[in-house]
Amino acid sequence: MSTSTDAETKHEQNVRVWMDGCYDMVHFGHANACRQAKQMGAYLIVGVHSDEEITKHKGPPVFTEQERYKMVRAIKWVDQVVENAPYVTTLETLEEYDCAFCVHGDDITVTADGVDTYHIVKAAGRYRECKRTQGVSTTDLVGRMLLVTKTHHEPDDMLPDAENTRRMSLCKESVSPWTGASQFLATTNKIIQFSNAREPKPGDKVIYTAGAFDLFHVGHVDFLRKVKALGDYLIVGLHGDRIVNRYKGSNHPIMNIHERVLSVLACRYVDEVVIAAPYSVSMDLVNHFKVSLVIHGQTTYEPDVDGNDPYDVPKTLGIFQRVDSENPMTTQDIITRIIGNRLEYEKRNKKKEAKEAAAYEAFQKLKAENRNESTAVNIEQK
Numbered sequence: 491m492s493t494s495t496d497a498e499t500k501h502e503q504n505v506r507v508w509m510d511g512c513y514d515m516v517h518f519g520h521a522n523a524c525r526q527a528k529q530m531g532a533y534l535i536v537g538v539h540s541d542e543e544i545t546k547h548k549g550p551p552v553f554t555e556q557e558r559y560k561m562v563r564a565i566k567w568v569d570q571v572v573e574n575a576p577y578v579t580t581l582e583t584l585e586e587y588d589c590a591f592c593v594h595g596d597d598i599t600v601t602a603d604g605v606d607t608y609h610i611v612k613a614a615g616r617y618r619e620c621k622r623t624q625g626v627s628t629t630d631l632v633g634r635m636l637l638v639t640k641t642h643h644e645p646d647d648m649l650p651d652a653e654n655t656r657r658m659s660l661c662k663e664s665v666s667p668w669t670g671a672s673q674f675l676a677t678t679n680k681i682i683q684f685s686n687a688r689e690p691k692p693g694d695k696v697i698y699t700a701g702a703f704d705l706f707h708v709g710h711v712d713f714l715r716k717v718k719a720l721g722d723y724l725i726v727g728l729h730g731d732r733i734v735n736r737y738k739g740s741n742h743p744i745m746n747i748h749e750r751v752l753s754v755l756a757c758r759y760v761d762e763v764v765i766a767a768p769y770s771v772s773m774d775l776v777n778h779f780k781v782s783l784v785i786h787g788q789t790t791y792e793p794d795v796d797g798n799d800p801y802d803v804p805k806t807l808g809i810f811q812r813v814d815s816e817n818p819m820t821t822q823d824i825i826t827r828i829i830g831n832r833l834e835y836e837k838r839n840k841k842k843e844a845k846e847a848a849a850y851e852a853f854q855k856l857k858a859e860n861r862n863e864s865t866a867v868n869i870e871q872k
Contacts, residue, residue: 503532508589510537510575511599512544514551515631515705515824516561518684518749519623521756525683526620527593528567535587536568537575547577547601550834552632552827557708564711566686566758578607581614595622624675626749631705634744635828676748684755686762690723690780698775699785700727700767702734702821704743706753709819716813717785718759725779726754727767737769737792744821770800776807788814 509527513520513536528534538558544551553561555573563571576583578601579592592611596619599607611617690696699717703710703726718724728750734743743750751763768775771784784804794800804810 505531506533506535506587506589507531508535508537508579508584508587508592509594510539510572510579510592511594512539512548512551512628513558513562514544514553515628515707516553516558516565517626517628517631517706517745518752518756519626520562521565521567521684521752522623522680523593523595523620524565524567525756528569530593530618530620531590533569534567535570535572535589536562536565537572537579537583538562539577540574543574543577550831552628552824553708560708560711564715564757564759566756577601578605578609579611581610581616584611584616591616591618593618593620595620597622631744632828634741635825637741676751681751681755684752686755688761690761694723695721695782696723696725696780697721697783697785698725698727698771698779698781699787700729700764700769700771701787702729702738702743703750703754704734704738704745704821705824706750706757707819707821707824709815709817709823710754711757711759712817713787713813713815714757714759716815720785720811720813721783723761724759725762725764725781726760727764727771727775728754729769730766733766733769736795742821744825770794770798770802771804773803776803776809782809784810785813786810788812789820 507527507530509524511520511523524534524536538555541551541555551558559571559573562568572587584590584592592608594608594617601607606612608617697717697720699714714724714726728747731743731747745753747766751765754760755763764779775781776784781804784801786801791800799805801810
């Protein structure tokens with residue numbers, strides 16, 4: 491079996507690479523897998539499973555298949571999306587799309603019957619691995635949304651230990667033997683990997699828009715696509731966690747500033763991100779980035795803490811414009827989907843955890859057997 495645990499595999503010219511998955515609630519972990527897969531070849535094709543297939547093998551997805559197809563197409567490392575891809579990856583699929591091999595993370599994905607979905611391509615030596623991004627998963631994000639609290643990233647000192655344990659277990663995929671109990675830790679290297687590393691060229695029309703962009707979704711994608719069409723270089727300002735919580739309240743943001751930065755940077759329409767951008771667009775910001783146009787969506791926005799309009803400066807300069815994404819989805823809509831189906835998603839999470847534990851136990855047993863066989867052979871040779 492040909493595998494590679496090093497995501498930085500040397501780029502292979504003219505090689506077409508296959509990757510597939512559910513891509514439910516597409517987040518920066520999915521994007522990072524695509525980034526690594528793209529480095530292994532020249533052209534990345536991503537197969538996305540249908541709602542029917544996901545429901546059969548894992549439980550109901552949060553996003554519809556059409557929403558998931560659009561989200562994956564927006565990831566800047568993806569060259570082509572194949573809709574309704576089979577849940578078990580076959581050699582026929584690789585041949586149909588002229589792909590040399592399939593790439594997946596260094597965990598295991600199983601069918602409803604507990605069968606490794608990549609067993610066929612592994613046996614044929616046409617499988618490679620990339621490193622899974624620790625500290626984030628769809629299970630984790632669903633868990634965070636099930637908590638109506640501001641403390642989904644850390645324990646609450648006002649709650650009993652047992653309740654904190656229950657809450658933290660909901661918002662972390664801590665029982666996963668493949669990823670371990672790991673919170674996402676941002677690094678400068680990860681941001682560099684996601685960045686376009688491109689400055690605006692002389693004469694480029696620079697567009698600026700800002701917001702929370704929490705739980706990056708298809709509404710955000712449609713909005714940024716329309717905004718980018720108005721200029722040449724798109725800068726997205728991401729408000730810090732405290733600012734977002736001030737104007738959204740409850741347990742917002744669901745994703746912290748570092749997670750939101752990577753999610754937005756992975757979008758093909760975005761050129762640059764301002765981390766913890768000021769709520770009000772100042773003259774200094776406009777001059778610093780040489781902004782030609784400041785955009786806000788059709789949603790309402792709150793005054794700044796001083797009571798002033800955060801877009802007063804660009805309005806005065808005549809460079810403020812509102813854009814309708816023509817997509818009504820909001821972050822709250824996603825949360826509502828989760829809360830409305832709370833029991834179903836909790837059941838899904840538990841089912842996934844049980845399957846992972848069983849698969850991991852079988853994997854460890856096989857490793858031990860192989861190790862014992864190798865030891866026996868070495869003794870005989872001696």
